[in-house]
Amino acid sequence: MQTATIQVTDVLDSYLEQWQQEPVLFVQDTMGVDPTLHQNQLLNSVAHKPRTAVKSGHGTGKSSGAAMAIWWKLVCFPYARVPVTAPTAHQLEDILWAELSKWGKKLEPHFRDQFDIKSKKVVNRANPDDWFAVGRTARRGESDALQGFHDDNLMFVVDEAFGVHEKNFEPVKGALTQAGNSILIMGNPTDLTGYAAKAFKKNRARWNCLTFNSEDSPLVSAEYVEEMEAEYGRNSDIFKVRVQGEFPRAAFNQLIAHNLADAARGKFMRPEMYQHAAKLLGVDVARFGDDRSVITKRQGLLTHPQQKFYGIDTMTLAGHVAHEITTWKPDATFVDVGGMGAGVVDRLRQLGHEVIEVNFGDVATDENKYHNKRSEIWGEMMAWLKAGGSIPDDDDLVDDLVGPLYAHDSKQRLALERKRDMKKRGLASPDCGDSLAVTFAEKVSPKSWRGDAQPKVDYDPLQGLPDSETSGMDYNPI
Numbered sequence: 001m002q003t004a005t006i007q008v009t010d011v012l013d014s015y016l017e018q019w020q021q022e023p024v025l026f027v028q029d030t031m032g033v034d035p036t037l038h039q040n041q042l043l044n045s046v047a048h049k050p051r052t053a054v055k056s057g058h059g060t061g062k063s064s065g066a067a068m069a070i071w072w073k074l075v076c077f078p079y080a081r082v083p084v085t086a087p088t089a090h091q092l093e094d095i096l097w098a099e100l101s102k103w104g105k106k107l108e109p110h111f112r113d114q115f116d117i118k119s120k121k122v123v124n125r126a127n128p129d130d131w132f133a134v135g136r137t138a139r140r141g142e143s144d145a146l147q148g149f150h151d152d153n154l155m156f157v158v159d160e161a162f163g164v165h166e167k168n169f170e171p172v173k174g175a176l177t178q179a180g181n182s183i184l185i186m187g188n189p190t191d192l193t194g195y196a197a198k199a200f201k202k203n204r205a206r207w208n209c210l211t212f213n214s215e216d217s218p219l220v221s222a223e224y225v226e227e228m229e230a231e232y233g234r235n236s237d238i239f240k241v242r243v244q245g246e247f248p249r250a251a252f253n254q255l256i257a258h259n260l261a262d263a264a265r266g267k268f269m270r271p272e273m274y275q276h277a278a279k280l281l282g283v284d285v286a287r288f289g290d291d292r293s294v295i296t297k298r299q300g301l302l303t304h305p306q307q308k309f310y311g312i313d314t315m316t317l318a319g320h321v322a323h324e325i326t327t328w329k330p331d332a333t334f335v336d337v338g339g340m341g342a343g344v345v346d347r348l349r350q351l352g353h354e355v356i357e358v359n360f361g362d363v364a365t366d367e368n369k370y371h372n373k374r375s376e377i378w379g380e381m382m383a384w385l386k387a388g389g390s391i392p393d394d395d396d397l398v399d400d401l402v403g404p405l406y407a408h409d410s411k412q413r414l415a416l417e418r419k420r421d422m423k424k425r426g427l428a429s430p431d432c433g434d435s436l437a438v439t440f441a442e443k444v445s446p447k448s449w450r451g452d453a454q455p456k457v458d459y460d461p462l463q464g465l466p467d468s469e470t471s472g473m474d475y476n477p478i
C-alpha cells in the first residue's frame, strides 16, 4: 500500500513541469474541472505573458479563473508568492477567497494537503513564510496592498481592478522587471482613466488584453442578458459594461461626490433657513434579506437625525411611523413600497394616515431625464445638496450617499446603479440614502399654505451655501 501511494504521488509530481506550461491541463488533471473558453484564455495568458488584463461583463468566471490561476502558481512553482488584492474586503474575502477555497477543495489531495487555507492567506505547510498567496484590501490612494514583495516567482492578482486606485499599483512596476514575475488584473470596465483602463489604451502594447462578453459565457444565464437589454437597451453604457465587457462612452461616476456629502454633514441650520418649508417624512422599508428600515424627517434644507431599526416587522415599523405622523405632523409621508413596504403602507392607511407610495422602478416624473423614479429622486437629492441641504453627522448616511454610481441608458437618461450591482461591488444597501431620497418623490407645500397664494416650494435654493463650498464638483451628471 505504502509503495503504491508513493508511486502515484511521484507520477503526479512528474507532471509539474508540463503543467507549468499548460495551466488548463493542470486544472483538468488536478481539479477535475473544465475551464470555460474565457478561463482558457485567462490561464494561458497568465502562464505565458507577464501582463494580463481582462475586461468583462458580469459572471463570466473571472474570479474563479483567477482562483484556478492562483492554485496553478502555488502548486507548480516552488516558493511562489501571490499577492492578491481588490478594492473592498467583501470582494477579496467573500468572493475571491471563497472561490479560492472552493477550487482548492477540488484539488487532488496530494497537492491540497501541502497547503493551509486561512482567511486571508494560503500557505505552503512546509514553508509558510516563503511560499504563499496573501490577500490585502487595496485602500484608496494607498500603495501598501501590493508592497513588500521583491523576489522572483511573484504573481500579482487584482480583482475588480477598475475600482483600484492607480497608486496601489506603484509597487508592481519594480517587481515586474524580474523574469518569471507576472500580473493579472480583471474587472468590469467602469472606469476610463485609471491603471486598468490604461492597460487597454495607452499601455496596450505591454499587456495581453482580453475581453469577455457575458453573452458568450456558458456561466451567464440568457435571462440575465435579456433582463439587462430590456431594462437599459443594447446601446446603453450599462449594457456595454455589465454585459459585453466594453468601455462606456462616459465613465461610471459617483452620483454624489465625497466633498458634496462632507459639506452637508453636520451643517448648522438657522430656523429661518428651513421653518417655512414643508415637513416631509421618508420611510425606507427593509427588503427581503436586508434587515434595516430607516425613517427620515426633512424640512426644506434640514435633515433631522435618522431613526434606524433592525429586524423589526412591518406592523412595528408602521407603529413608529404613525407615532412620527401624529407627533411631528409632517405635510407628507413617503414610503418606499418595494419589498415589504406595501405592508407598512396598508397598516398606515388602516390607521387613517395619508401616505404617498414611492415605487423605485416606476417611470420618472421627468422621464426624458431619468431612467426611473429612483434615479430621479437621487438626482433631485443631489441638486438639493448642491443647493445647501444639510444632513446629520452620520457615517452610515454619508457612506450611502457617496456609494451609488450612475451611467446613461440607451435614451441618454441618468440611470442610478442598482442595489444588487452595488452589492456585487461589496457595498451595503443604501437604506439611509434611500430613506432621505424618498422625501424628494414629489414637490410638497406646507399644509398651512395650501389654498392660499403662497408659492409651492419645498426648499429655497437661494438659502443654501455659497457656491465655493460645493465647488470642486468636476462633473454634472444631469
Ligand SMILES: Nc1ncnc2c1ncn2[C@@H]1O[C@H](COP(=O)(O)OP(=O)(O)OP(=O)(O)O)[C@@H](O)[C@H]1O
Binding pocket: 033, 034, 035, 036, 039, 056, 057, 058, 059, 060, 061, 062, 063, 064, 065, 099, 219, 424
Ligand atoms: N469552469 C467552471 N465550471 C463551472 N462553474 C464555474 C466555472 N467557473 C466559474 N464557475 C461558477 O460560475 C459563477 C460565476 O463565476 P465568477 O464569480 O468567477 O464570475 P465573475 O466573472 O468573477 O463574476 P462577477 O462579474 O460577479 O465578478 C460562480 O458561481 C463560479 O463558481
Ligand SMILES: [Mg+2]
Binding pocket: 062, 063, 064, 095, 159
Ligand atoms: Mg468576480
